[in-house]
Amino acid sequence: MKPVTDFSSLDLKKRYTYADYLTWEFSERVELIKGWIHKMSPAPKRWHQKAETVLSSKFYSHFENHSCEVYHSPFDVRLVKNKGQKDQEIDTVVQPDICLVCDPSKLDDAGCKGAPDLIIEILSESTSKKDYNEKFNLYQENGVKEYWLVQPELFYIEIYALENDIYERFGLFEKRNSPDLVSGKLFPDLKVSMAEVFAR
Template identity: 45%
Template structure:
């Protein structure tokens, strides 16, 4: 991988990197991502499975990581000009015009991040603010250690705490009509 090249990296650089390198770009700064834990992957698979089952036959689609999301890319923008690229653990996109061969251009409707020891601060602060600024309608932070979910809903450009769930609870996805996630299946003993 050609790091370090300069102070600012773009989508054009990221597209040239090795596919097994897990790197996000936040305002042109590369952020390396450690491999996820087993608990992280088990939560990811169960959440993705429940969302996929609910969305079968519907317009919205669920995409588990790795899936490139260019939160601020504008129509016709060149890869050399796109400097923010994230790989949320789970993205739900309801507008098919946002999808292309690379991933998603613009804000998904729902993003789920599953905490790992190396990503807790990044997910709770950096990505929280980034997703809020980009207009992601609903953001979930899943903690596999505490076996809990915090759900935030975008209202008037700011996130407000919508729901909190723990192992054994069922939690509603606000941006998907009648969609409920069974956390007892996400946080199995």
């Protein structure tokens, strides 16, 4: 297929596939959710970057000698119905802020093909609705075992764990009234410091 170098030449009322996505060479960052293009926000605010950096480094240190691998955006995650799906059959490509992949067979040079075990999205004013609705449902449908939503402006971490294919809220941790060290259900030994994540 011919490369697409201008975002404005795309038809936003049309559904696309990962095969199309691979031809896009414009500077704008986008995600593909069930075939529909979602333009990503410009560079996030400093507190978003700070939280992402702290969490990425904490996860990386914890899993350094482990089979699980940590990646942060931009990193393509193709959510597929089965591993045999071809590029032209895949209609969802997302770039989570942070993801943890424990099955090495899901990793290739293009990123991750299949659901990561854990995903973290750092919320901002422009993305919180999508992260709480579309992505919440998307990650639940595709079997992401744990989903963290981190709100650096309001100082909280909300964690959902997959139970019988449905997300149940494991905890809402607020800096002002929670223990400093918090952890999720999937990896209880991984402790995250609220003071570090939300340092000002």
